[in-house]
Amino acid sequence: MSEPRVFLLPDLGEGLTEAELVAWHVAVGDEIAVDQPIAEVETAKSAVEVPSPYAGIVTELHGQPGETLDVGKPLISVTPLSTGVAADDAAPAPSPAHPVVEPNETELAEAKPADAVAETYREEEKAGSGNVLIGYGTPGGHSQARRTRARKSSVTVAERTGSTAPELSKEDDLTLLRTRVPGKLGAVISPLVRRMAREHGVDLGDISGSGDSGLIMRRDVEAALRTTAPAQVPEAKPAETRPLESEAAAASQEAQAANGVDARTGLPIAARTPVRGVRKAVAANMARSRSEIPEATVWVDVDATALMELRGGLKANGAEVPGLLAFIARFVTAGLKKYPELNTRIETAEDRSQEIVAFDGVNLGIAAQTDRGLVVPSVRAAEKLTARELDAEIRRLTDVARQGKATPTELGSGTFTLNNYGVFGVDGSAAIINHPEVAILGVGRIIDKPWVVNGELAVRKVTELTLTFDHRVCDGGTAAGFLRFVADAIENPTSLLADI
Template identity: 50%
Template sequence: MAQVLEFKLPDLGEGLTEAEIVRWLVEVGDVVAIDQPVVEVETAKAMVEVPCPYGGVVTARYGEEGTELPVGAPLITVAVGERPTSGAGSASAEGSGNVLVGYGTSEAPARRRRVRQGRPVSGASAAGSGEVNGQGAVPAVNGQAAAPETDDGPVPVISPLVRRLARQNGLDLRELTGSGPDGLILRADVEYALRAAARSGAAEPQTPVPQPTSTAPAPQPTATAAPGEIRTPLKGIRGAVADKLARSRREIPDATCWVDADATELMRARTAMNAAGGPKISLLALLARICTAALARFPELNSTADAEAREVVQFDRVHLGFAAQTDRGLVVPVVRDAHARDAESLTAEFARLTEAGRTGTLTPAELTGGTFTLNNYGVFGVDGSTPIINHPEAAMLGVGRIVPKPWVHEGELAVRQVVQLSLTFDHRVCDGGTAGGFLRYVADCVEQPAVLLRTL
């Protein structure tokens, strides 16, 4: 006889207490294997897939997409104890025990079989019985549970976040014509439609209140947008970034110094490195290598201020964060032990973390624990900035665009590749002399990369 087990939103670590359902990966009636991902959620740190520790038939789901759930709230119920004839393998009531996000057994999950009776029903109606969708036993075809799919499938959208953006603003995706391949609806299509609606007054965007399918708490309603307004809730990653930036401004007495540097020789050195064969070296990796060398000379900046203890905590390892812009907002992935990596290793790690940021697969561990941040805002085509320090770090190095400018070189006016460097620092951890010394050393390395040979 099947046993119905309830799987709750697990402890996500890093002090996280809630998550928002972005996309369900299973329907009521699906057969799932142990440690198969069943839902994609967005926390204040990252977007992750949550694996279920039980194998069996999904009998209920709790919460619609867009619903925020606290840790410990029910996610799904699974009828376990019955042995499917094929496909998903044996259902087990024991489970894997691995209920933390991103962890599972070493076994590859079996392929999922979809079981439907008409349209799937979310909710607790089937949780208390052995039925699926309240229809009694699932019929078998050729020894397997099966049913025809419904014809009204979802509109093709490039990502769940685009679908959520449309839903939050009351936009019907079926009325849009996607500009992507095969009519795929892109984020730009949704934003264009929202702007057009705001201009014409034909639609009044609202932030709807998702209706949960169980007793799980629903999010509080937000203010209704006035004509011409688009309201976006500050939650998830964007909300976490907003909170951190506000806290940094409240707590850190920051100051900024900057200098222009001739980056011509650095660019030539990179060109020579890449012409020699082997993996290509990124400019960001060379800047990171310069950063870690400067921090070795000025370790006061690789620290944090403990306001409660009235102490400055200095670190002996450099975990280098770098600012990356994504569709989900600003994220700061962290390269662990950057001081111990060469340019090739830094290039590879920057590329891996950047791609993970774009796809929303960064883990909480990859977004926390930084001791210093490198912000290459030059990619946005700007020369300078006074960035906000990534709390609780003590400093951030900013790098503007590298562009040809008139420059006095060896006593003659010449056109050189010039970059503006800025250092924003916590004045509690050091004075201007230390900050200026750090920035001047960075500029010297940019202008004369051979200076780095002393620290290699």
């Protein structure tokens, strides 16, 4: 029977180092095909369905839903199906003079036609469709292929089932020495077991391993948790003496008992929520923006009555009418053409010298609130699109973002961000710049306000525009000029919308 192939979690975009396993689409024992979706994972960018590069029978799933997996760690093990008599004829048993070499899992090696086993493996790799995720792919005709079977090693590693560890470099040996079981030279604790012990406060030095050479397994940590759990959670009173209370109140008390009491406030802790996925990415990016960018904010109230009347007239004629955000996006791209300083990025070299990088084009980011958090997909080459085309692309991007299906390219290629926080019923906000961009324009709600028109008081449709900008790339005069340009376009929209 063929040895299982272990598929490692690939880099799903822009150097991400981890992903949360949301759900499995397959189970142990299932027969799967090449490029069949096997799992859904959530990264800091989006939710992604991961396809399998192998066909065969699922022998092991390396992770549980809700678990965070590191890129490059095992995701699934698949045993290839038997290729039948033809395959046996094509791949005779190796002779002692031509032993089969098991390549390292990160090794890139050219297939040798003289080696029947290597040739068979290359042909199997060619069977893929060519669909590629960053970090792996089905070769589809390249002379080099990523090998996934590991060389044998004398080091015993926890939680490996039927496969051996890859050869270790000197640096790897030093790392493993730090994770060996005290007093047991040959026993190495797996990262999964170490993480479980760390998260639950279990001292591995107090545990006797049940694996080979005293290796500490997952079951040993779980057993230690079971022995300490009764001391952490107070025993419930007998049912007949417990006072009457709602199930919700009982659950709340149990949660508070499990989470403990906050030392600073003295209040029971109701819940602990890990910061991960999109929330983790947003937090890191916003913290970096505030720590690196000397920002300033300017704002202005705008009479949007003319724009509202223009849309109303188009609707009355039965035409397909873009949304208000699409019109404003059209004005923004025109404004950035006149004030290109706000469509740049600052790059810092290793010697701390800095450059302002300007772009020939605008990738307009649209801030979108989703169930997973705030994401900013971008309309590529937005300056080339009409208001109707912008409207269609904005709707498409916000839809895929809310479904968690936006690609890393769509989420990470913006040069300027437009944020419509008016949908939340607020007038203004000093937004944080979406690093590494240098400016963000916010649009508040449009409401009726008293406004002076030709010396007389009137009720007009008024909104507030807020521009936050990086003071390193321009001064207030440039920022105010851009903001005034967009405001004037909203108040007199026909001058810029001849091509809608």
